[in-house]
Every structure is written in C-alpha cells, then in structure tokens.
Amino acid sequence: MRLVTNFFKAAVAVSCLAIAACGGDSTADSQSSTSSTNANASVLKSVAAGTASPNGTAIPAATQITDGSSNVWTVVSGVIQENGAAAGYSNAVTLLLYDNNTIYQENSAGGWWSWTGSTWEASSDPRKVASANGATIPSATQITDTSDNVWAVSGGVIYKNGATAGYSSAVTLLVYESNVIYQENSAGGWWSWTGSTWEASSDPRKVVSSSGTTIPTVSQIIDSSDNVWTVSAGLVYKNGSLAGYTSGVTHLVYENGLIYQENAAGGWWSWNGSGWASSSDPLSSNSGGGGAVAPTISGSPAASDTAGQAYSFVPTTTNSGGGTLTFSISNMPAWASFNATTGALSGTPSSAQVGSYANIVIGVSNGSASASLAAFSINVTANPVAATGAADLSWTPPTQNTDGTPLTDLAGYTIYYGTNSGSLTQTVQLASPSATSYVVSNLNAGTYYFAVQAYSSDGTRSSLSALGSKTIL
DSSP states (O other), X not given: OEXXXXXXXXXXOGGGGSTTTOOSXXXXXXXXXXXXXXXXXXXXXXXXXXXXXXXXXXXXXXXXXXXXXXXXXXXXXXXXXXXXXXXXXXXXXXXXXXXXXXXXXXXXXSOEEEEOSSSEEEEXXXXXXXXXXXOEETTSSOEEOTTOOEEEEETTEEEXXXXXXXXXXXXXXXXXXXXXXXXXXXXXXXXXXXXXXXXXXXXXXXXXXXXXXXXXXXXXXXXXXXXXXXXXXXXXXXXXXXXXXXXSEEEEEEETTEEXXXXXXXXXXXXXXXXXXXXXXXXXXXXXXXXXXXXXXXXXXXXXXXXXXXXEEOOEEEOTTOSOOEEEEESOOTTEEEOTTTOOEEEXXXXXXXXXXXXXXXXXXXXXXXXXXXXEEEEEEOOOOOOOEEEEEEOOOOOBOTTSOBOOXXXXXXXXXXXXXXXXXXXXXXXXXXXXXEEEEEEOSEEXXXXXEEEETTSOBOOOOOOEEEEEO
C-alpha cells in the first residue's frame, strides 16, 4: 500500500526551510523570531575550543556540557543545542548526560536516546548496570534487569521502576535468573514475569536430578516437582520436613520420576505422594537377569520460537531393554502440550507469552529403567509486524538565508520520522540540493510523523519544518 503525503508542499514555504531559520511557520514574523534565537554559520564556526566536561556531567545541574571534540551542548526550552544550533530533533528533554564520551538525553516520557554524531538513536540510561545472574531480594535491596528496569520488594509487594508490577502479595524472595524475574511467596509458590503479568513457575535455580541419582552419592535429590529430598540420621526429609514414617534408611533412589528408599533391613519402599508403599529395588531387573537396560533418548529441541508461530519437537529413542515406552516432561511451558506416548512437545505461544521458559526436561521409561534429555530452554520473542506501506514526501527548496541574502550553498536535506511526535528517531540523509521529494518505504502499520531540515555545504542547518503525519493501515 502506498500513501502519498504532500503536507510539506502545503505547509512548508520557501522561507520556512531557510538555513538556520526554519521554525515550521512560513510567516515573516516567525522567521524573524527564529533567526534571533538561532546562530548563523559564522557564529557557529567561532565557538572556542574548551576543556571536555568530566564524565557523568549532566544538565541539570550543569548549565552546559563540553564534549571531547570541544562541542558545547545546552538545553533550551526542552530542545538540545550543539554549539548554539539544534542537534537533530529533540523535544521535552529533561536530562542531558555526558558518559564515556557520548551524549545521552532523557525526555519527559522517560525515553533515553544517544547521539550518533548526526542523529539520536534509542538507548538507555548508561549509568545503570544490570544485576548479576542469580541476584536475589533479599540479600540485595534492588535488582536491575538488562532493560534497565529497577525491581524492588516492599511490604511483600513487587515494584518495577517504582510502580506495582502486576498483582503480587506476601512475596518472600525475588530472583533474577537468565534475564527473567521470578518471585516466591510465603506459601512456597513460584511465579515468573512474562513482561506484563506473572505465570506459574518453579525455582529457576533448581536442577532436576537425573534418573538413577542416589543418596549417598549425592547429598540431596530434586524431583521433577522441585521437591528437595535429603536423608539425615536414617530419616527421609522432603523440603526440610519429615516425609512420612521412616527409620534406618540407608539409600534414597530417584528413578523414573519416583522416590525409593531402602532401609537397614534391606526392605524397599516407594513414595506415593503421601506415604510409603512396599516396593523393590528400581535399579535391578525383576527377572534376576542383571541390571535393567535403560532406553535412550536424543534430539536437539529448538531454543527459540516467535509468538504466533508453531513450535514442535519429537525426541528420538531406542529401547533394547523391551517394554512399552512412556514419556514425561517437567517445567512444560503453559502454551505447549505434551504427548506421553510419542514424547512430542508442541504449541503456539501468543504475544502475551513472550519470554524465556527454562529447565524443561523430557524423560522416557520402559517400565524398568529410564533416561532423560538434558534440561533445555525455549526463548519466545515478539513477532515483528510485516511492513505494509510507504509515504511520499515533497517540499519546496529554500532560496534565502534568514538575513535575506541568496542561499548559494544548499547541500541537501535530512528527513526525520518516527511513530512518536516527540521523538523522531529515524533519519534519511539526502545529499542533493535539487531534491524536492522522497519516498519513505517499509513502514509498518501505525501513525508516522515527519519533518524536514535543510543544510548547507559548511554544515549549517535550518530548524525543523512543521510536523506532518500519515497513518499506514
């Protein structure tokens, strides 16, 4: 779809694009007012070299910043000026920051942008350092994620950048793991942040024990439901509490998703969820022919998917030990389904389910022994909207400077555009003084705002033209 935009021709007169004078109003009064507040080329070239400001200098509290190239930066009525001339397009600027030889701005909407040398590009507060993987509250008082969001907990409620993050209550622990925020509440429930809400999860720091794990050999066993099993003085504990009645326990075994115990008398028992049932050694063959032969399971699940696109993985297995194969899964994503007969994991995440789904484990058992894949993660990313249109822009070239002298060194134009009228972050440079139109293509659906700025061969620039807008359907 192509939408023709002729607003520049109607709204931008010749004088409006006069070098160093454009204010978006083609009237003589507007030109006079603008020329009195903008420096001309000779003034700009006379700016004296200065000593660079210290790293971290900000406006406010400073009144100006001098960068490493002796350019002097100021903020006037929310607009950024470099050596007395507008630096690209800026509006409602509340903070200008000099950090590591780069100029950053923050506007009233909280957006951050960095100066590339010719325009502003989306950025973030350079002073914020993301917390280390595994950071928790407590012991830390706050967590900063990789998007510079600051997380805190007060009164059992979770705050993100000072505002409540979804619904939370009685929170006892906040964990930052693999770029995802997790919470645990006083009831022991775990939840992960999807970007807009909390969804049921588990402690991301717990790794499910592999089938065949025993105590002693290891000090604890973690089952697929994240329960922690230990043995102390012959007694079995589950999450720190006695697990039913036990005595004289010498071995605890995790096999095929079940917990087994052996006592000093050689008796075997299996945990049924609430108590112990008489059983046998799960690692031995019932026929007495030696150890059971475990099946094998292999495959490489895709580590990423896009919202709205189907995900599918089917493991490959062998079963020389015989018996019927049964598959199991732990930490399955909420948007997926699982086939216990084939081991197939499939599903289509929605845009509301963008995020990382970690510690997924697929196992298989032939009834006598079992095996499992290594834990894996699926990172679901947003689905970009396909480009749908273009906008044709046109304008009338300027012919005069603000002092009325002929403009003889027009060098070209810069087109600024974006979906936020207060922050035109995308630019097109046209190094052609004869240009009078341009087609901005590959525009996604949405409303776009445009402005044009002329510049001369010595680098002097006009102010921006009046804004125009078009909606791409």
